[in-house]
Amino acid sequence: MNSSLRTKLSISYVAVALICIILISIFTTLFVYKHFEEYVKQNTEQKNREIVTTLSGQYMGNGKWNTKVIETIGVSSMENGIILKVKDINGNIIWDAKTHNNGMCQRIIEHMSNNASRIPGRGKSGYTEVPYTINYNLNKVGTVEIGTYGDNYLNEHDIAFINDLYNLLWAVGIFSLILSLLFGTVMSKRLVSPIARVINTAKAISKGFYSDRIKEKSNTREINQLTVTINDLAENMEKQEILRKRLTGDVAHELRTPLATLQSHLEAMMDGIWPADSERLKSCHEEIVRISKMVGDLEKLARYESENFVLNMDTFDITELAKRQIHNFESEFLSKGLELKLTGADCRVYADKDKISQVLVNLLSNALKYTPEGGMVVINIQYNDVNTEISVTDNGPGIPGEDLPYIFERFYRADKSRNKLTGGSGIGLAICKSIVLAHGGSINVQSNIGKGTKFTFTIPKI
Numbered sequence: 293m294n295s296s297l298r299t300k301l302s303i304s305y306v307a308v309a310l311i312c313i314i315l316i317s318i319f320t321t322l323f324v325y326k327h328f329e330e331y332v333k334q335n336t337e338q339k340n341r342e343i344v345t346t347l348s349g350q351y352m353g354n355g356k357w358n359t360k361v362i363e364t365i366g367v368s369s370m371e372n373g374i375i376l377k378v379k380d381i382n383g384n385i386i387w388d389a390k391t392h393n394n395g396m397c398q399r400i401i402e403h404m405s406n407n408a409s410r411i412p413g414r415g416k417s418g419y420t421e422v423p424y425t426i427n428y429n430l431n432k433v434g435t436v437e438i439g440t441y442g443d444n445y446l447n448e449h450d451i452a453f454i455n456d457l458y459n460l461l462w463a464v465g466i467f468s469l470i471l472s473l474l475f476g477t478v479m480s481k482r483l484v485s486p487i488a489r490v491i492n493t494a495k496a497i498s499k500g501f502y503s504d505r506i507k508e509k510s511n512t513r514e515i516n517q518l519t520v521t522i523n524d525l526a527e528n529m530e531k532q533e534i535l536r537k538r539l540t541g542d543v544a545h546e547l548r549t550p551l552a553t554l555q556s557h558l559e560a561m562m563d564g565i566w567p568a569d570s571e572r573l574k575s576c577h578e579e580i581v582r583i584s585k586m587v588g589d590l591e592k593l594a595r596y597e598s599e600n601f602v603l604n605m606d607t608f609d610i611t612e613l614a615k616r617q618i619h620n621f622e623s624e625f626l627s628k629g630l631e632l633k634l635t636g637a638d639c640r641v642y643a644d645k646d647k648i649s650q651v652l653v654n655l656l657s658n659a660l661k662y663t664p665e666g667g668m669v670v671i672n673i674q675y676n677d678v679n680t681e682i683s684v685t686d687n688g689p690g691i692p693g694e695d696l697p698y699i700f701e702r703f704y705r706a707d708k709s710r711n712k713l714t715g716g717s718g719i720g721l722a723i724c725k726s727i728v729l730a731h732g733g734s735i736n737v738q739s740n741i742g743k744g745t746k747f748t749f750t751i752p753k754i
């Protein structure tokens with residue numbers, strides 16, 4: 293059945309209360325039947341024994357009885373609803389309640405019968421007279437027959453007690469039911485309201501409203517975790533959406549600029565406005581090279597990000613690799629008046645040499661592109677038990693704080709106006725990131741505007 297959480301919770305509360313009430317009623321009834329019956333029996337027996345003891349005190353010896361006191365005992369017993377018949381050793385009646393007042397005895401028996409019928413199963417055996425022996429100095433001197441209505445007969449006080457008990461049980465039962473219904477409703481409301489909000493937000497997210505967030509806090513840990521997860525999901529989706537939109541725009545933009553240049557140049561040459569000389573053709577060629585590089589970079593990135601990307605792992609000297617790259621970049625750095633240094637420890641790593649070399653190349657070419665004349669770039673290599681840490685630090689212009697979270701996304705450029713100048717397309721760092729992640733390492737950036745930028749990546753030890 294596809295019923296709501298609120299209904300299910302309320303039903304559960306009421307069901308638990310009902311089960312408790314039924315169990316308490318069953319156990320109480322069993323207790324009353326077993327222990328109370330025992331108690332009543334013992335009580336009656338004790339009272340009867342007391343009567344017998346009092347009667348035996350009235351024997352005066354030589355077959356003589358204190359008939360006056362016996363009559364008083366008999367009458368007061370009748371007033372308490374007990375019918376007595378006292379006989380001497382020969383069976384001669386000393387005192388008989390029925391002879392004394394038969395009408396009252398009949399009323400007592402009738403009353404007992406009424407009481408017995410009020411509680412089912414009571415007084416089944418009907419009115420009987422139970423004989424007790426009266427002893428004097430351990431010798432039998434007579435008998436007394438005490439009238440009872442079955443051996444599990446309950447008198448008025450006993451019945452009143454049981455009725456009160458059952459009334460109390462009913463009251464507690466009804467009260468518990470109302471309370472459980474109230475609790476169930478309140479608790480389910482408290483649980484369901486935040487879940488309903490999570491559902492609404494999740495629905496909004498599924499419709500593309502990624503900026504929706506759940507702000508209310510719940511005092512249920514699991515609901516809070518659900519809320520945080522949905523908010524994180526929304527934030528991630530929002531980020532992805534922003535990046536997706538920007539990516540489409542950026543790809544179009546990156547392609548449009550060189551294509552427009554190419555188109556205008558070619559049209560001018562075709563229309564005879566410009567001569568198709570080697571300089572014009574060279575300029576067209578440069579634009580084509582730029583587009584090819586960009587497409588090549590994109591292809592590379594797609595390959596690195598694909599699940600089938602296989603690393604060619606080997607152990608090699610990373611310091612040696614850094615030195616070789618410094619050698620390769622030397623002339624470019626020199627011609628721009630930049631200093632390039634290597635510091636840190638000699639270290640061997642287990643990684644894909646070509647791909648790590650690509651990361652270094654990208655970071656060094658960025659440092660070269662963005663650091664102004666007279667600046668300095670330092671490669672530092674450190675290691676510990678867990679990983680090897682390689683950093684490339686420059687004292688260039690730095691990257692604005694708001695751009696730092698996006699710097700490793702493809703096509704993202706902190707300063708778009710510098711694009712033409714630097715010739716970058718914003719794919720270099722995305723490639724670095726996918727290579728480092730494929731190695732199980734991490735890459736991050738620290739930057740201060742006007743002071744410089746430090747890129748650090750790690751390669752885990754095996």
Ligand code: ADP
Nearest residue numbers: 658659662705706707716717718719720721745
């Ligand atoms: P690009 O081809 O534009 O250099 P990257 O992905 O390599 O693409 O870099 C993304 C952006 O990060 C760059 O456009 C630039 O704004 C910024 N950037 C990267 N390295 C540096 C650096 N060393 N100093 C300042 N800005 C940098």
